[in-house]
Amino acid sequence: MKEIVIGFLGCGNVGGGVWELLQGFAPEIAHRDQLSVRVKKILVRDVNKARSCSVPRELLTTVPEDVLCDPEITLVAEFMGGEQPATEYLLRALQNGKTVVTANKVAVALNWHKLQAAAQANHVGLYYEASVCGAIPIINALMTPLQANRITKLMGIINGTTNYILSRMSAQGESYDAVLQDAQKLGLAEPDPSSDVEGMDAAYKLSIMASLAFHARVPFKAVYREGITRVTAMDIACGKEMGYVLKLLAIAKRDGNTIEVRVHPTFLPQNHPLSSVDGSFNAVYLHGHACQEMMLQGRGAGDMPTASAVVGDILHAAMVDVHVHPTFANQAEPAKELTFTNNWTTKYYIRVSAIDAPGVLSAVAGCFAKENVSIASMMQKGSVEDGRVPLVFITHAASEQAMQAALADMDPAVCRLESMIRVED
């Protein structure tokens, strides 16, 4: 039987899950793959910390070299998180001839080019399935079975925390603050939720997925980003009445050499496949010229779902003779022929607070018309308060520039913008 000796960097939620999965699954791995996986050393910050997993204390170390420089360890699995020191440790592992499996989207999104170059120079593997969407095999899908496709569109619900918050706001009409506090109590949101609710987490993952989908490096800094902190229960309710569901979507589209990558709250028609992906679930919906529409859905986080992707990578890496890497030029900067645009075309949901007087509607319509933005539907929501009335518009497809120009043209004394949410279908 083949034995592979591995080291862990980190032993928190994901590391503990990987340990338990490897222990519980060992007899099946041995039977199916003729492989035994031995964990030799585990780097942590504090060896005396109480841990919920059954890792023996003698495996723990606070000395990175115990993992990175041990010649018996041929594969390093990283679940420390953060850009540094994780990236430095991963580079050292690769330079020392060890294959790397990582769950760290930040390290991959920001330093992928350095990690891939080190892996290729040292003829070892670099695997990161768990860095995007937990258990969903989207990296593998893009790397292998979808290679024959020209992918033009990819949209994902790729952050479970924000999807949980928006799903509850939508189901029960609760406020953002109330649901966030509850999610923190339930352990579904971090004590500092900013990376999730500001869309950073989704933007890291989108940068990785879009690069693989478009065979071109899509840098993290190219991703336009708006979080969910300003979303109101009122907008969710208005959207619902007009047939839409609100999601934090990660969207990537390619048209020739023009790419748009954006993360922002988005209304989707209620019958869109992504609209029924609720709670902490993740899903990626894409369109390729050969496969056509496709959606992958599953658990995007959690110790065991993430461990499922990590252990899958470990088993694969242990069994292959030749490691495969993306074939595009993986450099920090994107290829010169590509343009990243913030002037995309989409529909818009606009809620305004307008004074209750004759001629106001035509003034608003005039601002839209001046920029060639046409209105598809309109609704008055609620009654007059303080002489103002809430009006909601859904536009036909318009460019972002035209929409922003129309909104800038409105006189707030007559018609004040309350919210603008993009609408996809």
Ligand SMILES: NC(=O)c1ccc[n+]([C@@H]2O[C@H](COP(=O)([O-])OP(=O)(O)OC[C@H]3O[C@@H](n4cnc5c(N)ncnc54)[C@H](OP(=O)(O)O)[C@@H]3O)[C@@H](O)[C@H]2O)c1
């Ligand atoms: N949690 C999820 O559901 C999930 C899902 C997909 C991907 N991921 C990714 O997986 C990674 C780990 O997430 P997690 O939730 O498992 O994090 P976590 O629970 O905070 O665990 C981090 C582990 O790394 C160790 N560590 C951190 N910094 C270190 C340093 N400078 N030196 C030595 N050890 C260090 C910690 O040591 P101590 O235990 O001693 O503190 C801990 O064991 C992140 O990149 C995350 O984005 C997580």
